[in-house]
Amino acid sequence: MPHESESFPEVTSAPVAALIAHVVPLTRTRAIRGSFDYRAGAEQLAVGSIVRVPFAGRSLLAVVVALDERSELPLERLASIEAVAPERLPGDLVALAGWLAREYCSTPARALSLMLPPGAGHGLREQQLLIATATPAGIAALSDGTRLSAGQRTALAVLSGGGEALAAEIGTALLRRLEGRGLVRIELATRGRRPPRQTVASAPAQAPVLTLEQQQAVQAINAALAQAWSAGRGDAQRGDGPDTTVADAATTGAPAGAPAPLLLHGVTGSGKTEVYLQAAATTLAAGRDAIILVPEIALTPQTLERFVARLGEVVAVMHSGMSDGARHDEWLRLARGEAHVCVGARSAVFAPLADIGLIVVDEEHESSYKHDSDPRYDARNVAWQRARMHGAVLLAGSATPRPESVMRCTPLRLRERADGRPLPATKIVDMRGSHHPLHPETRMALSDCRREHGKAVVLLNRRGWSNFLTCGSCGRVWMCPNCEVALVLHRAAGVIACHHCGHREFVPRRCPDCGSVSIARHGAGTERLERELFETLATPDFPVLRLDADASDLSARAAILARFQAAPAGVLVGTQMIAKGHDFSGVTLGVVLDADQTLRFPDFRAEERTFALITQLAGRTGRGSEGRVLVQTQTPTARAIRLAAAYDSDTFLRGELRRRKALGYPPFATLIRLVCASPVAEQADAAAAALRGHLKPRSSEILGPAPLFMLRGQSRVQLLVKTRARTAAIVAVGAAVEALAGTREARGVAISVDVDPI
Ligand code: ADP
Ligand code: ZN
Ligand code: ZN
Secondary structure, rough: EOOOOOOOOOOOOEHHHHOEEEEEEEOOOOOOOOOEEEEEOOEEEEOOEEEEEEEOEEEEEEEEEEEEEEOOHHEEEEEEEEEEEEEOOOHHHHHHHHHHHHHHHOOOOHHHHHHHOOOOOOOOOOOOEEEEEEEEHHHHHHOOOOOOOOOHHHHHHHHHHOOOHHHHHHHHHHHHHHHHOOEEEEEEEOOOOOOOOOOOOOOOOOOOOOOOHHHHHHHHHHHHHHHOOOOOOOHHHHOOOOOHHHHHHHHHHOOOOOOEEEEEEEOOOHHHHHHHHHHHHHHHOOOEEEEEEEOOOOOOOOHHHHHHHHHHHEEEEEEEOOOHHHHHHHHHHHOOOOEEEEEOHHHHHHOOOEEEEEEEEEOOOOOEEEEEOOOOOOOHHHHHHHHHHOOOOOEEEOOOOOHHHHHOOEEEEOOOOOOOOOOEEEEEEEOOOOOOOOHHHHHHHHHHHHHOEEEEEOOOOOOOEEEEEEEOOOOOOOOOOOOOOOOEEEEOOOOOOOOOOOEEEEEEOOOOOOOOOOOEEOOHHHHHHHHHHHHOOOOOOOEEEEOOOOOOOHHHHHHHHHHHHHHHOOOEOOOOOHHHOOOOOOOEEEOOOOOOOOOOOOOOHHHHHHHHHHHHHHEEEEOOOOEEEEEEOOOOOHHHHHHHHOOOHHHHHHHHHHHHHHHHHOOOEEEEEEEEEEEEHHHHHHHHHHHHHHOOOEEEEEEEEEEEEEEEOOOEEEEEEEEOOOOHHHHHHHHHHHHHHOHHHOOOOOOEEEEEEO
């Protein structure tokens, strides 16, 4: 019989031999919730122990969430735990999983699965290596006339220095023969797999002299750290503590005892990383741990390199580019207290650190902090919950912070660039009436850039060659068979492709409907732009590079960035990827083509995204050199574009908050998005209608059901809950989804719940 409660009290006691373990089996099924009782064997168990249990006829990975003396069931009816993994989740993460399941309308099992050590339960162990050392007899054999082959002599000479060596590096077969003669000892030993490090030559190990603004920010942060730590751990340390969420706190004020989060709002190039480094150093000096969240390490290895170079071996790294094995070993270093700082992408918010004093969220506006499958958690919100549980300071930073963060955090400002240079001058280029994707002024600026041996970044947030194809005779548009979107031409690959599901087909020669061979291409993407710039500008000294999702994987993208970084002159064309926090030096020209592209999205965040994209692209320009920026647009008077060009983030944010307040959007309300998806349109419709019937949150507005475009062969219908009573609405949504489950309307329909969709 499952226990109903989904909240796990945090128990930090040492492993004990208990009689009964309450265990959450890690299944994806929503229908199975709560914990189940198992008989503990002779093994030492604790809250957070990772075990295998028999469940519904299978053997499942599971997590112990409580220990008990007795069960409601007779002992002989309980199954036994089959095995215990060597790793264990810290108690606070078990508590955090309970909170996360509630906050994101998911299940404890799914939340716990996020927190497992990478590769847990798949037989992963730390790497075991054969290590050889010379015995005293072996050392003596070098000089006492013992018969040795030349190879054996060399091997013994290497080992006789008193050191150890990897057997594989010397030759395991040769060493085994020496071992047989008692001259060498070979042992199996554990050696951590360390992630390969990209070395960036520019990472200095010495701190620069801080600017005055940096000093002030560091002082304010140190004061907040001292205050938070003297207050001790927050109220929310118990996972079942007051269920205050970020949005509630935004309207009701932060809970007593929890330090208000800090927002380092600093212009691009103002040296925010340096401030994070100092805060981390303070944290380490006080004997506490730190988590540094960064959006995507493979694309911006510099941030990581700076942390490693300055803080050294205490830094552990977690990101998707690492092997499971390497991530597992880093996890262990953190869990054992061998490493005290975790630098990583979104999931590093679950780093198993014991005594967190600081959590940094770098580039806090980045959408990659949101997890895109259930539980759809937002690492920025989880970071705040975790900070409160540990009595830690949350420090978010960005040049383009979200209105949410501006409202809820204590601001710290860096208004000047660290190198003392001004922000590059920005000019809006009016594209009304222009037919070519590049304005004559932009062409001129690019050829000036080449003449002056400068570097340029050109942003076009649309990849491929052209947006869509039409038949010149009958008007047919080539669409994806699985999604209701047009296929995009990729000329080099000779295909038209869907950017949603990956469907590809050969470029058509004639229209299948009317047989016409007149096929028109519309719009320009990065591939076409690259070709055009290549043909008009490229020389051996002035390369034209392109960075977008066509580059097969992260390492291919990192290589393109490294080439551009190293080149003395040239152009980098790309999608929003090129506007991320890269610290390129010597970029003299930044160009945004079609700045309206993000503005056209029917979404309340369209202006926020547009403002951020332009500001961030401008931010890559004029570091260590003069720079200027051109912004091509069809709507030169649009607020987001005008204010981004003027670097006026205060006015932009004030206006944005006023608008959202008037319209009842976050951070003044919480949005919860429910999507019913099914291959059969009628089923998705019926499920959405039924779901709406079950939804009765008080003081909430329910928008929809509204159809979305078909995706991957699934018809989709959306409901949007807009509420000021966040916690109550989340509970109501969870109840509605549960009420629908198992009914006729739910059959064959996948329902996804997204709290705080982005
Ligand atoms: P941001 O993240 O704010 O855009 P970065 O942290 O990337 O800025 O810093 C921009 C550049 O300024 C980096 O090359 C960094 O090494 C340099 N920098 C930071 N602080 C200082 C300082 N106090 N003096 C000189 N250079 C600095
Ligand atoms: Zn046709
Ligand atoms: Zn598709």
